[in-house]
Amino acid sequence: MTIFGIDIQTIYLTTLIISGCLIVLYLFFGDVLDAVGEGVPFLNPTLILAFIVFLSSSGYVLELVTPLSSLFILLISIGFALVMDVLLNFFILIPLSSAEESLAFTEESLKGRVGKIIISIPKDGFGEIVIDGKSGMISRPAKSYENVSISEGTEVLVLEIIDGVMYVIPYDLDSEMSYS
Incomplete structure (x- = not known):
């Protein structure tokens, strides 16, 4: 079959090559087109380009290997x-x-979480805390909120985060139960 004097296989192949090139360009400059998708969610550039690739590739292969119309x-x-x-x-x-x-995650979401000291916090000094989260272990610098030393392995409660440093106090589950 020919359309406008061009063989249908050539149209499928040309469309496949052009859409493949557009996908590569989309990988590099996709953030610009993502703004279009915000206003009209059904015009997702990824799905449109994928549809064209699937259509042209299957059409080209079927034209080559089958005797169908x-x-x-x-x-x-x-x-x-x-x-x-x-x-x-x-x-x-x-x-x-x-x-x-x-x-x-945000720093704000880490407030109130319980973590474990992996590098001891000296008085008037810094140590390191690790918090177990959904996305893995989060490690951050830590300082004692009450300006006391906290030994390695102690469970602590994050009270504040200032300039990326977590201010913590020792966390004792038994003492919390007695307040209830």
């Missing part, structure tokens, strides 16, 4: 591209977007 191959390719786009969205893009959000 070009119109039937186009319909099969559209169906295949839709299925692959849905799978890409639900099994890769949506989990990646939620995983990206869950890995982030």
Whole structure:
């Protein structure tokens, strides 16, 4: 089949090459296009480019290896591209977007957390604390809130964070129970 005097295989291959180049450009300059997706969520550039790649690649391969009519191959390719786009969205893009959000933490979210001293805090000095979180272990410099020494291995409560330094006090679960 020919469209405007050009063989359909050539159109599929040219579309595949151009969309592949656009994907590479999108990798480098995707932040600009992500702003477009904020206003209109169904116009996700990743899904649009993936649809074009799936459509053109399956159309090209089917034109080469099957004796089916070009119109039937186009319909099969559209169906295949839709299925692959849905799978890409639900099994890769949506989990990646939620995983990206869950890995982030702020200093404010660390206040009130219980951690463990891994480098002793001397009086009027600094040590190091480690807090176990969802995204792994978080290690930060620490200073005693009450200006007392705290030995290694002691569980501590984070009260404040100033300039990236956590101000902590020893945390005793038994003494907290007696206040209740």
